[in-house]
Amino acid sequence: MKLPEPILTKRIPCHPHADPKGRHIVSYDEFVKTGGYRALEKALDLEPAQVLATVKDAVLRGRGGAGFPAGLKWSFLAPDDGKGSRYLCINCDEAEPGTFKDRLLVDFDPHLVLEGIAITCFACKLDVAYFFIRGEYHHQARVMERAIEEAYAAGIFGKQGLMRGKAKFAVECHVHRGAGAYICGEETGLLEAIEGKRGWPRVKPPFPAVKGLFGRPTIVNNVETLAAVPPIIERGVAWWKSIGVESSFGGMASYGPKLMGVSGHVNRPGCFEAPLGITLSSLVNDYAGGMRQGKKFKGAIAGGVSMGVLGTDQFDAVMDFDIGRRCGVLGLGTACPTIFDEDTDMVAIARNCARFFMNESCGQCTPCREGSGWIYKLLTRIERGDATTADLDLLVEVAGSMGLSEGTTICGLADGNNWAVRTIVTKFRSEFERRVKPKFVPIHLVAR
Amino acid sequence: MSWKTHLSGTTIVPRPQVQLCTPAMKERWQRELLPRYATSHGALMPILHDVQHAYRHIPYAAMLEIAAFLKLAPSEVLDTVSFYEEYTTEPVGRCVIGICQTFACEICGHKAILDHVRARLGIDVHETTDDGMFTLLAMECLGSCDSAPVALFNDTLHERLTIERVDRLIDEARASVGHSQVVHS
Ligand SMILES: Cc1cc2nc3c(=O)[nH]c(=O)nc-3n(C[C@H](O)[C@H](O)[C@H](O)COP(=O)(O)O)c2cc1C
Ligand code: SF4
Numbered sequence: 001m002k003l004p005e006p007i008l009t010k011r012i013p014c015h016p017h018a019d020p021k022g023r024h025i026v027s028y029d030e031f032v033k034t035g036g037y038r039a040l041e042k043a044l045d046l047e048p049a050q051v052l053a054t055v056k057d058a059v060l061r062g063r064g065g066a067g068f069p070a071g072l073k074w075s076f077l078a079p080d081d082g083k084g085s086r087y088l089c090i091n092c093d094e095a096e097p098g099t100f101k102d103r104l105l106v107d108f109d110p111h112l113v114l115e116g117i118a119i120t121c122f123a124c125k126l127d128v129a130y131f132f133i134r135g136e137y138h139h140q141a142r143v144m145e146r147a148i149e150e151a152y153a154a155g156i157f158g159k160q161g162l163m164r165g166k167a168k169f170a171v172e173c174h175v176h177r178g179a180g181a182y183i184c185g186e187e188t189g190l191l192e193a194i195e196g197k198r199g200w201p202r203v204k205p206p207f208p209a210v211k212g213l214f215g216r217p218t219i220v221n222n223v224e225t226l227a228a229v230p231p232i233i234e235r236g237v238a239w240w241k242s243i244g245v246e247s248s249f250g251g252m253a254s255y256g257p258k259l260m261g262v263s264g265h266v267n268r269p270g271c272f273e274a275p276l277g278i279t280l281s282s283l284v285n286d287y288a289g290g291m292r293q294g295k296k297f298k299g300a301i302a303g304g305v306s307m308g309v310l311g312t313d314q315f316d317a318v319m320d321f322d323i324g325r326r327c328g329v330l331g332l333g334t335a336c337p338t339i340f341d342e343d344t345d346m347v348a349i350a351r352n353c354a355r356f357f358m359n360e361s362c363g364q365c366t367p368c369r370e371g372s373g374w375i376y377k378l379l380t381r382i383e384r385g386d387a388t389t390a391d392l393d394l395l396v397e398v399a400g401s402m403g404l405s406e407g408t409t410i411c412g413l414a415d416g417n418n419w420a421v422r423t424i425v426t427k428f429r430s431e432f433e434r435r436v437k438p439k440f441v442p443i444h445l446v447a448r
Numbered sequence: 449m450s451w452k453t454h455l456s457g458t459t460i461v462p463r464p465q466v467q468l469c470t471p472a473m474k475e476r477w478q479r480e481l482l483p484r485y486a487t488s489h490g491a492l493m494p495i496l497h498d499v500q501h502a503y504r505h506i507p508y509a510a511m512l513e514i515a516a517f518l519k520l521a522p523s524e525v526l527d528t529v530s531f532y533e534e535y536t537t538e539p540v541g542r543c544v545i546g547i548c549q550t551f552a553c554e555i556c557g558h559k560a561i562l563d564h565v566r567a568r569l570g571i572d573v574h575e576t577t578d579d580g581m582f583t584l585l586a587m588e589c590l591g592s593c594d595s596a597p598v599a600l601f602n603d604t605l606h607e608r609l610t611i612e613r614v615d616r617l618i619d620e621a622r623a624s625v626g627h628s629q630v631v632h633s
């Protein structure tokens with residue numbers, strides 16, 4: 001499965017459409033020459049409600065992890081009470097291990113993202129946009145700042161109104177740099193960070209659309225979600241829906257192209273644009289040049305570590321938003337798989353994931369703060385060969401008890417830890433069992 | 449990140465004669481940063497980035513100055529400083545080497561590079577060399593897994609690292625020492 005033409009990567013050469021060697025930062029002038037800001041122009045001829053309805057009809061599902069439809073989220077916004085600013089926060093935290101897709105857009109085509117921001121602000125009547133970018137993306141923050149300057153100079157943003165005053169509605173856009181905390185990718189943690197506080201996620205409800213940044217109605221969207229808005233406005237809902245797949249369970253469909261970053265044991269790791277519904281094996285073989293050294297596929301981190309792992313028999317997993325139900329993972333996540341070959345030590349991978357969650361837990365909820373440390377300690381013990389089978393069960397029990405879905409934590413970081421650890425241990429159980437000592441239970445105790 | 453605690457109730461904050469947040473810095477914050485946010489608290493993170501960059505750490509005395517500037521309680525400033533990894537209360541080296549240790553880099557050989565840097569600089573992770581030149585960090589996924597293993601040298605990401613390349617980068621960092629500024633602490 002291949003896209004007839006690149007869409008989000010129209011100006012960013014990517015395999016198999018073009019040679020990545022030709023990549024460069026697309027300036028404002030080049031962007032406009034290649035059809036940029038036409039979708040904004042078109043949107044401004046419509047009523048905001050019409051723009052919102054178009055995105056809603058297109059079923060543009062969020063690309064940041066949860067897959068929540070953007071148009072629907074926008075329609076939950078509290079009506080404008082005229083009592084102050086309403087905000088758009090763009091989530092470029094991209095700290096999910098294995099994920100490197102938003103970076104591609106910001107690195108080379110920042111104006112595509114800015115066009116999406118401008119259209120979204122117009123559709124939802126949001127007058128200030130904060131581009132939240134993780135602290136480690138130094139270069140990307142500079143590229144974005146430069147692009148925003150260009151956009152101001154060209155009259156896209158600023159007091160005169162969108163698009164040199166074509167619309168009365170004015171939008172301000174700023175970069176806000178994070179400072180090294182994964183949890184600021186969680187939407188309410190992100191809001192706290194923009195408010196200058198520690199990035200502790202908030203208890204929901206109230207949801208940001210009602211009470212968000214500085215207590216005002218706020219929309220949080222991923223970079224890639226917003227980058228998909230201009231093509232939808234320009235080419236229409238029917239075109240968008242012609243890409244991707246329907247749900248196999250009669251649920252919500254997975255339309256559109258998706259950036260998928262493939263890393264790990266493949267010949268040509270990189271970020272590719274593929275239609276939703278492509279199989280993992282096709283992604284690896286047709287896009288990423290196949291398995292490295294012709295080795296066999298053993299497993300993969302599905303789409304960011306929080307989603308869990310795919311087992312050896314799931315190489316043909318279909319990458320769409322149904323993948324969670326179909327393959328026993330949490331969901332599609334960021335659709336950036338890390339591929340492991342037959343020689344990979346899955347116990348080491350599990351330990352590595354557990355360390356990540358332990359380091360990045362914000363510490364608000366006891367099950368996550370304490371559980372993540374326990375899990376890491378249990379896994380290091382298993383890796384060393386000092387554990388027993390009972391520890392393995394304890395591991396699954398501790399991991400399985402934490403998370404939003406278990407009702408024990410404030411945010412989804414703990415669910416990520418839960419799924420990552422539980423899926424690795426269950427799908428590669430024999431490998432773990434080989435590393436632990438059996439635990440003998442005295443028979444008379446059991447009999448009584 | 450979250451629960452490294454130490455006794456702070458009896459901390460005596462040194463108050464140097466000089467102003468750490470210079471009038472020029474404050475003027476820029478007033479002009480560029482404050483108007484961007486609905487509250488003065490909002491401007492705290494960009495201000496902290498500035499101070500961290502200027503002094504390679506955020507001295508307690510500077511936190512007091514920032515609190516006064518933003519009309520916040522000093523504890524609110526410390527709260528934010530202590531939460532984020534990029535802000536430090538002790539000076540970091542002139543060159544901060546952050547090696548990615550997450551799984552995509554691990555399966556592509558981050559360990560050999562980390563061990564090599566450790567041995568060559570004679571420091572462990574989260575330590576700074578005695579001459580204040582290098583700080584070594586093990587970081588989580590830097591969003592560049594396709595070019596693993598990777599590391600940040602200050603603001604610059606270096607991809608597809610080998611031991612030879614890391615050695616060269618360390619040599620270059622040492623050679624450029626003359627150009628960097630002195631720590632005021
Ligand atoms: C622990 C955690 C980390 C997250 N990190 C990110 C992230 O780095 N980038 C992102 O876009 N969304 C991240 N999310 C998802 C956001 O909370 C939110 O759902 C998303 O930004 C919404 O945008 P979308 O609807 O456009 O996908 C994270 C969620 C959790 C629970
Ligand atoms: S689940 Fe973990 S990361 Fe999320 S709020 Fe609770 S402690 Fe923090």
Ligand code: FES
Pocket residue numbers: 097098099548549550551552553554588589590591592593596598
């Ligand atoms: S795992 Fe090292 S950059 Fe992602």
